[in-house]
Amino acid sequence: MTFTRRDLLAASAASAAGLIAGGMPRAAANVAYVAPGGSGNGTSWEDAASIDNLPGLIESVGAGGLVAILAEGQYEVADTIDLSNASQVTISGCTRNMAASFARIVGSRRNWNGGKANARDFGGNTLFRIGSGASGLTLANLNVKNVGRVADMSGSRARGMVFQNIAFTNIRDGIYTDDSSAVSGLTIRGFSGRGFSKKAIRFHGRSSNWLVENCELDSGQQYGDNFAVGIECHDTANGLQVAGGFTANCLDIRPQDKYWNGDGVASERGNYNIVVQNHRSYGHSDGGYDLKSEATRLINCVSESNKRNYRIWGGSSRTPVQLQGCRSLKPTDRGGNGAAHHMWLSGAEGGDNRAAHVVWQNGFLAGGSTDIAIYAEGDNVDVHLVNTDTSGLPRSMNLFASSADSSRLRQG
Template identity: 40%
Template sequence: MRSRAVRHGWPLLPTSRLLSQAIPGAIRYVAPGGQGSGDGSSWDDAAPLANINISIAQAGPAGVVALATHLGNYTQTSSITLNAAGIAGYPVVITGMDADGLLSPANIVGNRTPWSRPADESGRVDSSAFGGNALFIAGAGIGNLAFMNLRAERVGRIIDFSGVAAKGFLFEDIEGFNVRDGFYTNNLSAITDLTMRRVKGTGFSKKFVRFHGECRDWVIEDYSFDSAWQDKDNFAVGIECNNNARGLIVRRGSAGNAHSTLGTYFNGDGMSSERTNRDILVEDSIFFGCTDGGLDLKSEDTEIRRVTARDNKRNFRIWGGVKGGAGYTKPIRMVDCVSEDPHGRGGGSVHHLWLKGHDLVAQGGSVDVLGFTATGGDAGMAALEIEGQNGTMAFIDAPDIILPVGTVMHNSLEAGSVITGIPDEPMAPAQFTAPQWTLTPNNVSGQLVANILSRPGDGGSAITVLQYRLDGGAWVTMAGTGTGPRVLSGLTNDVEYAGQVRAGNAAGFGEPSDIKLATPVYVAPEIVRLAFDGSALNPGDTPVDTAVGAPAMVLRGTAAVVAGGIQFGGQNNYIEFPNREGFTFDGLFTIKIRVTKANWNRNGEDFIFTFWNTSGNQRAWMISTKPDNKLYARFCPNAGGSGNIVDTVANGSAPSPIPAGQRELMMDRDADGYIRMYVDGVMVGKTAAPVVGPNVNNGTNFARVSGSTTGNSDPGPSILHVLEIRKGEALCGSDAGYTP
């Protein structure tokens, strides 16, 4: 942190002294709508706000632009480009001022949707479409400006530094109310020597401060950034560091209530940094009430001093200190920090201090902790967690950690990860928290499914058993100790059961979880079909999807009818079956496809069948061949081809290499919950456990034979003979296979 000894931000001078430096007569006046001649020479002839750029140029270095605060609010619904400047040591001051020359805030109102701060987080609103104009846009030539005593309300951005390289800015006694972004930079910005002092933000949906691009040497002090639960503008952060920005001091302030409730994992941080950021100091600050991290820091050369984090999902979230990683100098350092009452909202585990192990590089993160105090938090959590391998959490002196009932000191550690400097006597595992497991029906008669989504902290001794009980009865040991669904059978339909789970280790069993209620039910599924049989086609025929109400299929590119089917091949030449809104795959299903391929065994992955979501152009189902000359079938949630619930076991009995020619592939899930893969009627793969729950790609969907925007298409020429999809039916569902 080479610059900290000399970088302290703008001088701590009274505003009156900056004003007293103004050259006599170099004061320009601005009023709402302008006054008199509008030349800015006096209050009577004040310029309009839209001409402030001219006023800055007229005031010149060490000059002052005074915005009248005694003549009402400024309405400014379009952006004002600023390209005038002072010179180093002699900034132009832009400040609110009343008729008597006393400083007071000038209120500027844009066109963002009106909003009032709710009393608490239960009143959070979807602000993703609030919009709003940028108030100021920094243009070429801008620099050495001091903004003081201003209030920006209902704007998209207070100032936009996109793509600008400039130096020398002071923002002092500034308030933003109901904004999308406060101080905006992007990956092309290079703003240096910037200080924010006594800046307040209330109600922001995206980021209040973006320290991005090649920005350098910023100081943010005596600040207050409260998102106030503006929600769903994915995702809110008080201070966000990104790209190659370096040299940031954040001190004496607070940031929090950043919520982002999109999806199952809620984002939203008080402050965050990325792996390419460097030289960051955070001290004497509070980060609170966020749906993810209070501090979420991936940067290197980073230190945290006398920081309190409270009521965030993970109060301190550390990714940096990656030995051998880019920019590594030493572990992240935390000194005299306090963690209070971490609280889970929207997926993910809850912790006082979380560290990322093996992630993008072989080594995990590391943090040195001195003088750490932690109290309270959700029952059942692990106070400390290292997620992944080769992470190091070192307590230089003994922390003071007071744990709630059912909570453990730390989670189970993966290979190479260590926590040093804390008592490590084994205790029983922590209590399961509500987000760590579910109890649901699976539309199979007499069954419920207990799905272990994540395990509680192990108490310092490996978890050796997982158990459940129903209606307070005897505990029943589940199969295995890992995550995943377990089918509870032999139950009575339409009777509500009260379920609990617990974990055990060598020290004993953890506290039983809170009760979850579920009722076995069976409702005959709606049968939704796609049915194409082209085995009798001849050139010139029209291929038809014979399912009831099916829209016409589409032949893309050079895909064309040939004898016995449709020929396709290559990235842009494929077959599409559109608008499959019914295919959510929330129970039994079958996918059957008969294809002729000249070569089933290539060096790259070929998508044979994919199921797509038009909203994100993402794969939700795949049957593919891979470079290991094997077939794969995937059940993928959230439309992401890489976010699989499970891959089928690859080709336990399929020929490898697969002979050229026509093959019939089928994938199904029967009432037992297992997904099976068949080649020419022989089962060649089966999931290791039942796969419970829907594929949730439930927007407007379409099936595609070959074709991929990522290039994993069948090169062809290949022929589709048959494609059949059934929701609500498993055509085989048996390890014994079937007769094609």
């Protein structure tokens, strides 16, 4: 399916139709109430229910209903809450007078002090399980700390969901899909926080047409979980738009003779129709943008202080990977083998005729201590710089080098 701006705007308008300013729903036909220590049946704040009773409350409010989670104190949740029956239901943190406010939920993951840390054994529970029956779910205004996964959509085929204004601290995975997922039309808006050791957002399986908007994803240099990525595309997932926000500080510490991974935004060979716009990616031990996908565009993005600011494998079909108005600033080597570059490109090897093809328009490259700004590893790489400013590069830095004579740089 082709993923156009018109599609995205229509989907965004539809998902916002049930929301008012501040992320709270319009008046729902039915409301259930949840509060810390609640032991009632959820018919009012005075008779509020426990958060463990969410599945039953979802059933009681029905389609168009609201489950209001009181933003006072905190909810300690060590097990998984199943939201798979939450079709056309809104679950939102709020005050007693129903204004939007973050409800705080704490899980079982080992506590983190905020510094660089080996998080391999931090563990943690899955907070929400979201199956195919959750189509139309809106999940909003939550502050989640110390969980293994925020929302597990393994194998889910849910459609038309909105996850909005969800803050996190110290998680393994955030929004999770696997190779059997086919989640479509998901809007993730304002999913932001610090501290993740695996993937903040996984766009996997046959999932399609997601909008990731203004999400600020800082791994906080949690390492040892093989390995952190801010936004990861995999399998044949297609139709992703990332608009605004940033990914930061994904770190992979290994022996110095090994390659250190850790990317801001990454895609694989089977992914396509990927657009990233007005986004920043910085502080990673590998790629700011590590892209193997086809039909891929970066627009007005900034990649800064990563080992390889742009790490491009795709564009081997008829359409090159396109960078429009993108900036590359001071690539930084944090360890492991391999050199730092503003852009690294993969060429064809052996019987594999796939090689990176990139058009970089109105770009800007500046800073860094590496010897080579743009490096092509392998045959048949084609990178074309159009109105791209390289005047900020150190005089000692070569603009382009390749391991094969068939790879080339064009300017004009």
